[in-house]
Structures are given as C-alpha cells and as structure tokens.
Amino acid sequence: MKINSLCVIGLGYIGLPYAVTFAAHGLNVHGVDVNPRVVQSLQAGKIHIHETGLQDVLDEALRVGRLTVSSQPVEADAFIIAVPTPFQREKFGEYNGIRFKLADMRAVASAAEAILPFLRKGNLVILESTSPPRTTIELVAPILERSNLRAGIDFHLCYSPERMLPGNLLYELVNNARIIGGITPESARAARDLYKTFVQGEIHETDATTAEMVKIMENATRDVNIALANEFARLAEKFGVDVWEAIRLANLHPRINILNPGPGVGGHCISVDPWFFVEAAPEVSSLIYQARKVNDEQPRFVVEKAQQAFGELRNKRIAVLGLAYKPDVDDLRESPAVEVVRLLQKDGAIVRAWEPFAPSAKLEGIDMAADFDSAIKDVDAILLLVSHSQFRSLDPASIASKTNARIAIDAVNAWNLKDWQAAGFSLHRLGDAKSK
Ligand code: SAJ
Numbered sequence: 001m002k003i004n005s006l007c008v009i010g011l012g013y014i015g016l017p018y019a020v021t022f023a024a025h026g027l028n029v030h031g032v033d034v035n036p037r038v039v040q041s042l043q044a045g046k047i048h049i050h051e052t053g054l055q056d057v058l059d060e061a062l063r064v065g066r067l068t069v070s071s072q073p074v075e076a077d078a079f080i081i082a083v084p085t086p087f088q089r090e091k092f093g094e095y096n097g098i099r100f101k102l103a104d105m106r107a108v109a110s111a112a113e114a115i116l117p118f119l120r121k122g123n124l125v126i127l128e129s130t131s132p133p134r135t136t137i138e139l140v141a142p143i144l145e146r147s148n149l150r151a152g153i154d155f156h157l158c159y160s161p162e163r164m165l166p167g168n169l170l171y172e173l174v175n176n177a178r179i180i181g182g183i184t185p186e187s188a189r190a191a192r193d194l195y196k197t198f199v200q201g202e203i204h205e206t207d208a209t210t211a212e213m214v215k216i217m218e219n220a221t222r223d224v225n226i227a228l229a230n231e232f233a234r235l236a237e238k239f240g241v242d243v244w245e246a247i248r249l250a251n252l253h254p255r256i257n258i259l260n261p262g263p264g265v266g267g268h269c270i271s272v273d274p275w276f277f278v279e280a281a282p283e284v285s286s287l288i289y290q291a292r293k294v295n296d297e298q299p300r301f302v303v304e305k306a307q308q309a310f311g312e313l314r315n316k317r318i319a320v321l322g323l324a325y326k327p328d329v330d331d332l333r334e335s336p337a338v339e340v341v342r343l344l345q346k347d348g349a350i351v352r353a354w355e356p357f358a359p360s361a362k363l364e365g366i367d368m369a370a371d372f373d374s375a376i377k378d379v380d381a382i383l384l385l386v387s388h389s390q391f392r393s394l395d396p397a398s399i400a401s402k403t404n405a406r407i408a409i410d411a412v413n414a415w416n417l418k419d420w421q422a423a424g425f426s427l428h429r430l431g432d433a434k435s436k
Contacts, residue, residue, distance in 0.1 A: 001124065008022075009073060010083035011031045015031065015128075022198070030073070049330065051170070057170065073118050078123065079123065081125070081129060084129065087101040088101070101279070115144065119144060123155045123156070124155070125144060126157075130162075136183065136209070136212065159181040175201050181210055181211025215273070216274065219269055219273040220273065222270050223265060226260075226270075228259075231294055239433070261298075262411060263411045263430075264340075271292075302409075306383060310381065313347040317349075317352070318349050319382045319405065320341055321383065322388055323361070323366075324337065328389055377402065379403060381409060400423045406424055411430040
C-alpha cells in the first residue's frame with residue numbers, strides 16, 4: 001500500500017518521535033494533541049520533552065515542510081494512535097482478596113472517536129499504545145465501524161506496539177524489531193509498508209491480540225526480574241551481604257542476568273502494563289501480581305534504609321537527588337523517587353529535592369530546590385535516588401565543601417564507597433549490609 005499522508009494522534013514520548021521521523025522521511029504528517037501547550041510548543045518549533053536528538057529531527061521535519069500540528073485530526077492515508085493508557089486513580093478491581101489496578105482506556109477511545117469523521121475507505125489505522133489484550137478488536141474496531149466501514153474489509157486495522165526505550169528513542173525507533181498484529185493479514189501488510197519507510201529492524205507480522213500480548217509480556221518480564229533483584233537486596237541486608245557484589249558474581253554465570261535493585265519501578269510502562277494482565281485474568285497472574293507488589297513496596301525499603309542511617313527521621317533535613325523515574329530522563333510519571341519523598345515526609349523528615357532534568361517541575365507538597373548547591377546546603381543527609389550521569393560523576397570532596405551533611409545514602413549503587421568515606425561521609429548503600 002502506498003502511503004503519502006499520515007495523522008498521528010498523541011504527540012508525547014511515542015507519537016512525537018514517530019511524527020517527526022515519518023515527516024523527515026518524506027511523508028506528509030499531521031500531528032494531533034489534546035494539550036494546547038504541546039500544540040503551541042511544536043507549532044513554535046520546540047519539543048516539549050527531553051530526548052536526545054529529537055529537536056534536530058523536528059527541525060528537519062519543519063525544514064522540509066512536511067509536519068503540521070493541531071488539536072484536530074485531518075484526512076490521511078494512515079492514522080497512528082499513540083496516546084497514554086494509564087491506570088485509573090480512584091477505582092480498583094478485586095479478586096479473591098487481591099486488589100488490582102484497572103486500565104484507563106479513555107484516551108484510546110477518544111482517539112478512535114476523533115479519527116471517525118476522517119476515516120475513508122482504504123485507510124490504515126494502527127494502535128500503538130500499550131493496551132490490554134483484545135483492545136484492538138473489542139474497543140477500537142467497534143468505534144471505527146460506527147463509520148459504516150468494516151474493519152479489515154473497508155479499512156485496515158492493526159496493533160503494533162511501540163517498544164522503544166525512553167532515553168534511546170530515536171535509535172530504537174529505527175533499529176528495534178517490530179511486531180505488527182493485523183486484524184487481517186492484509187492489514188498487517190499495509191502497516192509493514194508504512195513502517196518500512198524508516199524501520200531497519202526486522203518486521204514480524206501476526207494477529208492483533210498476539211501483538212498486544214507480546215508487548216505486555218515484555219514489560220511484565222522486566223517487572224518480575226526487577227522485583228527479584230529488589231527482593232535480593234532485602235535478603236542481602238538480612239545476611240550481611242553486599243547485593244551489588246553478589247549480583248556481579250552471580251552474573252558471571254553464562255545463563256544468569258540479574259537486573260539492578262533500586263527505589264522501585266516507575267514510568268508509564270513497566271509499572272502500569274503488568275496490571276493489564278492481572279485485571280484481565282487475576283486467577284492466572286499471581287506471579288505478575290506479586291512482582292508488582294514487591295516493586296511498589298520498594299520505596300518503603302529505601303525509607304527504612306534512611307531510618308537506619310539516622311535512627312529517627314523526624315525533623316531530619318534531607319536533600320534528595322533525582323526525582324525522575326530513571327536515569328537521564330525528565331519523566332516524573334509514576335516515579336518511585338517521588339514516592340520515597342512522600343514517605344520520608346510522612347515520617348517527619350524535611351525534604352528538599354533536586355531534579356536537574358525537570359528543575360521547574362511542580363509537585364504538590366514537595367519543596368523543589370532551584371539548583372544543586374542550594375539543595376545540598378544546610379541538610380543532615382544526601383539521598384541519591386536516580387543514577388543520572390551527572391550524579392554518578394559527583395566528586396565527594398567537592399560536595400563535602402558545600403554541605404554540612406556527612407551522611408549519604410545511595411539507593412542506586414552510583415557512588416564509590418571508599419571515595420565517599422575518604423571525603424568524610426558515612427555512605428549507606430541500598431542492599432549493602434557488608435560494608436558497615
Ligand atoms: N529499573 C530498575 N532496575 C533495573 C532496570 C530498571 O529498578 O535493572 C527501573 C527503572 O529505574 C525504572 C523502571 O525500572 O523506574 C523502568 O525502566 P526501564 O528502563 O526498564 O523501562 P522503561 O519503562 O523506560 O521502558 C520500557 C521498555 N521495556 C522493556 O525493556 C521490556 C521499553 O522497551 C518499552 O518501549 C517501554 O517500557 C514502553 O513504552 O512500554
């Protein structure tokens with residue numbers, strides 16, 4: 001299928017890289033977002049998220065005159081839906097005494113409804129948002145068929161999961177293997193023709209529900225593996241072991257690859273998607289559910305570490321370094337670091353947080369420092385929650401000259417024990433009960 005024009009619904013971390021990359025490769029792209037600030041910023045030629053290289057591709061897309069942005073779709077040969085699928089904040093599901101989070105699919109439903117007036121015979125519609133199994137055939141197809149066009153007959157419909165890693169989006173967009181699940185083989189083939197515009201990874205065609213399941217399986221696998229690493233950190237502290245040393249040694253085994261413990265699992269993907277399985281089939285998702293619980297409890301484990309370092313948290317002044325959900329990104333969604341701050345505050349600590357990738361972020365009830373130096377000045381301890389490159393390379397001797405704190409807590413294994421001790425700090429590392 002020859003595709004000349006594309007409409008991308010949702011211009012966040014996923015939709016925006018697609019929109020600009022397709023435009024830079026010669027398609028006429030129209031990007032749509034419900035957030036007026038996003039639309040204004042892109043219309044003014046500025047990206048609204050931090051991602052290396054993305055501004056350059058936007059510049060190129062605008063230079064070649066192939067990208068327009070507004071709050072409404074337009075007619076196009078193909079449509080990509082890349083909107084968030086978070087979980088519901090107020091409502092929970094229950095099964096046999098376990099309580100689980102529920103997917104909020106309203107953005108997907110509204111995106112499909114927004115396309116409806118512009119859908120024409122022969123179009124291709126692709127859902128990319130991570131979605132519970134059967135969303136394409138049970139939620140998206142019925143909405144689009146209100147046009148009186150039939151999915152798979154009059155228009156092509158696919159699910160093709162985005163799988164790129166924030167922080168490495170532009171490389172993975174092009175080079176990752178791609179899974180396309182068509183509601184018919186012809187639909188999958190049409191989407192293949194579209195992605196071939198720039199995708200260099202292998203492209204595999206399957207059905208829509210398999211593609212949906214593949215995506216959630218990937219993120220559930222990572223979640224379970226991180227939960228295991230977090231549990232190992234708790235066990236190591238019980239046995240007087242340094243978990244980081246133990247993991248390094250275990251990973252010498254040719255078939256073992258233990259991930260890193262940390263303050264928990266955040267972001268809008270791995271901390272959310274496994275719930276889609278639990279919600280859909282709690283009776284057969286007990287391991288996935290337990291992993292979610294372990295990872296959600298990890299911020300509390302970090303707070304206990306801080307408690308051990310101080311004895312008592314009440315009125316202790318703590319500088320928290322890092323609020324993003326992971327290193328070198330500006331994304332604070334579902335961040336375990338934010339949860340750690342809230343728990344510290346609940347226990348009476350006075351927290352000042354510094355997030356270099358989002359210095360002007362506003363989080364209710366959290367005191368954000370204006371810069372690094374003011375964050376660490378006049379505090380009793382420094383707590384590192386995110387392994388941003390700039391935090392890893394901090395020089396403890398220079399820190400010692402800028403702060404009264406002599407207690408440092410490292411929840412991400414970024415700092416060298418001997419260097420920090422030599423600079424006069426007592427360094428407490430998550431999962432390390434050996435170096436005490
Ligand atoms: N984390 C750990 N320990 C680790 C690795 C990660 O605690 O060893 C934490 C991170 O700090 C973060 C969370 O897990 O809080 C998730 O980070 P991540 O880098 O594992 O993944 P995401 O959420 O940024 O991106 C994932 C990726 N999925 C997989 O690697 C299977 C990405 O490929 C997906 O495209 C993305 O989810 C998505 O959009 O679904």
